[in-house]
Amino acid sequence: MDPRYGTLLEKVFELAGRLNDGMAEELEGHGLTTARAELLWRLGADGPLTQRRLSEDLRCTPRNVTGLVDALEAAALVRREVHPTDRRAILVTLTDAGRATLQRWQEGFVALAGQMFAPVPAEDLQGFEATLEHILTQLRSADGSMGAASGQDA
Amino acid sequence: MDPRYGTLLEKVFELAGRLNDGMAEELEGHGLTTARAELLWRLGADGPLTQRRLSEDLRCTPRNVTGLVDALEAAALVRREVHPTDRRAILVTLTDAGRATLQRWQEGFVALAGQMFAPVPAEDLQGFEATLEHILTQLRSADGSMGAASGQDA
DNA sequence: TATTGTTATACTCTATAACTATA
DNA sequence: TATAGTTATAGAGTATAACAATA
Numbered sequence: 001m002d003p004r005y006g007t008l009l010e011k012v013f014e015l016a017g018r019l020n021d022g023m024a025e026e027l028e029g030h031g032l033t034t035a036r037a038e039l040l041w042r043l044g045a046d047g048p049l050t051q052r053r054l055s056e057d058l059r060c061t062p063r064n065v066t067g068l069v070d071a072l073e074a075a076a077l078v079r080r081e082v083h084p085t086d087r088r089a090i091l092v093t094l095t096d097a098g099r100a101t102l103q104r105w106q107e108g109f110v111a112l113a114g115q116m117f118a119p120v121p122a123e124d125l126q127g128f129e130a131t132l133e134h135i136l137t138q139l140r141s142a143d144g145s146m147g148a149a150s151g152q153d154a
Numbered sequence: 155m156d157p158r159y160g161t162l163l164e165k166v167f168e169l170a171g172r173l174n175d176g177m178a179e180e181l182e183g184h185g186l187t188t189a190r191a192e193l194l195w196r197l198g199a200d201g202p203l204t205q206r207r208l209s210e211d212l213r214c215t216p217r218n219v220t221g222l223v224d225a226l227e228a229a230a231l232v233r234r235e236v237h238p239t240d241r242r243a244i245l246v247t248l249t250d251a252g253r254a255t256l257q258r259w260q261e262g263f264v265a266l267a268g269q270m271f272a273p274v275p276a277e278d279l280q281g282f283e284a285t286l287e288h289i290l291t292q293l294r295s296a297d298g299s300m301g302a303a304s305g306q307d308a
Numbered sequence: 309t310a311t312t313g314t315t316a317t318a319c320t321c322t323a324t325a326a327c328t329a330t331a
Numbered sequence: 332t333a334t335a336g337t338t339a340t341a342g343a344g345t346a347t348a349a350c351a352a353t354a
Contacts, residue, residue: 033343033344034344035343035344035345036343060344060345060346061345061346061347063345063346063347064344064345064346067343067344067345068344071343086353086354087352087353087354088352088353088354089353
């Protein structure tokens with residue numbers, strides 16, 4: 001096993017850490033945290049969602065979603081609505097304020113991305129994204145079982 | 155501003171999240187958490203360090219280091235030793251058990267990296283690492299001030 | 309019986325502020 | 332006066348377990 005893979009992985013982790021710090025700082029200006037912003041993002045992308053569905057999308061427990069939605073609801077960024085056909089379930093919905101906050105944040109997100117990537121030559125960036133996508137495809141297919149990952153069947 | 159930068163940044167975040175989850179799972183098998191493992195890693199790389207120095211390396215508050223060292227000390231993975239020339243300071247030192255745990259974990263880390271990167275053609279990976287390093291260099295020079303990043307002077 | 313979301317409880321990471329011991 | 336580390340306190344994310352309401 002080439003130990004340089006380890007060095008490469010270290011760099012990926014360093015990038016992740018620095019991006020997280022940068023994002024957290026950006027989000028603070030919008031009164032958000034990383035976890036809450038990600039929930040908002042999902043709602044913006046896929047419309048009203050049940051908490052059950054959110055817990056799957058965010059890969060956390062339903063209990064955790066309760067807390068995040070509590071906070072976002074207290075900030076009037078989301079609303080809990082009754083599910084039309086399943087009275088057990090709750091549909092978490094963006095409020096107008098939530099949608100506005102999400103949009104402002106997303107603009108900041110794209111600007112941050114631009115600062116990071118604009119200085120890199122476009123063709124390098126294409127290769128970078130292709131390799132990134134290659135790796136992600138593996139990881140998504142392996143999902144929880146990274147310890148046994150060895151090729152995506154079919 | 156090209157909005158595809160945002161898509162790219164999303165992918166980087168997805169990779170970071172999946173790696174973090176994978177690492178956390180791996181670390182759990184060694185009785186470690188991400189934060190504690192990182193502290194151990196620093197000690198392995200740079201020998202005994204003061205808590206002050208650790209707080210700088212880990213980019214967290216000194217108070218935070220106290221808690222991490224408390225936990226690692228309770229697990230007998232590190233030892234607090236008096237600083238030879240400054241009686242205010244503490245040198246955090248790896249125990250034999252700590253060194254052994256660190257090494258086992260690092261082997262797992264490299265194996266994990268291999269599973270991720272081995273399926274990617276070597277030349278793609280070279281470009282990937284070069285671009286990654288390019289981006290990291292920017293970020294390191296900009297450091298906390300990502301909001302004002304615009305080129306590294308000399 | 310299974311599922312959705314909650315209350316109860318707990319652990320970890322992180323931070324600020326006030327304090328002690330030393331420089 | 333400044334620095335290293337601690338105690339005290341607090342907020343956020345996460346998790347499990349037990350429970351309510353509904354399917």
